[in-house]
Amino acid sequence: MERLTPLLEVRDLVLRFGGVTALDGVSFDVGAGELYAIIGPNGAGKTSIFNCLNGVYKPQQGTITLDGTALTGRSPAAIASLGVARTFQNLGLFEHLSLIDNLMLGRHHLMRTGMVSGMLWWGRAKREELAHREAVESIIELLELESYRRMPAGLLPYGVAKRAELGRALAMEPTLLLLDEPVAGMNLEETEDMARYLTEVRRQLPLTMILVEHDMRLVMDLATQVLALDFGVVIASGTPAQVQDDPQVIEAYLGGAA
């Protein structure tokens, strides 16, 4: 299959914490529209990549470019406004706010009318608010969250909360969505549901996703490309089938268990 022009280019990332080298010269490309999975044993550097992509960690070396714009050196807020959103393994929802308000907050950076101009131009503010509500409602529909709309996020069943977390990130209308273990802690049925929603999101929305996930079945089912890391180094990359059969990947996973 022909590879698309890369949306994201990561080159020679090096990230150190004191004596620990979390990333040691990591490079990869992600094409527009891909669902790109990053796998590897515990401590391999997967979360560190996410934290470099969204500006939380500053790599000592290397570059990250999104659609021709350098992300390295920018703040997390600046990177978010360039269209990079992420979900959190441990959920980034405000527990006391309703599901719909959590999704509205996800759109905050897209809202143009400030409070003062909102008072002066209440017609415009109202129209803007309506447009945001409509956008949020379409995400609620896409993820089949209608019956939980008014429920405080803290009361949502776990599988639904993970879906709401996905919704919160989608509400930002990202170009690039970073999914941090979207099925961690889920049972088989919840995992299959999430796989279905992720497939539907990809079908309906023009976004590119990077997935960090330990559930190999999900990775093999959904990913278009896979990057395997071990000790901060890329040990394999390619289609799910290629990476699954790679001797170094098998060794990295079985080595620790032996």
Ligand SMILES: Nc1ncnc2c1ncn2[C@@H]1O[C@H](COP(=O)(O)OP(=O)(O)OP(=O)(O)O)[C@@H](O)[C@H]1O
């Ligand atoms: N803030 C930090 N301070 C010190 N060391 C860190 C920090 N973040 C990550 N590390 C170290 O960097 C290495 C890579 O960690 P990272 O969390 O990126 O791995 P991971 O592949 O996401 O692991 P897991 O699957 O367990 O989440 C590990 O040795 C970890 O201890």
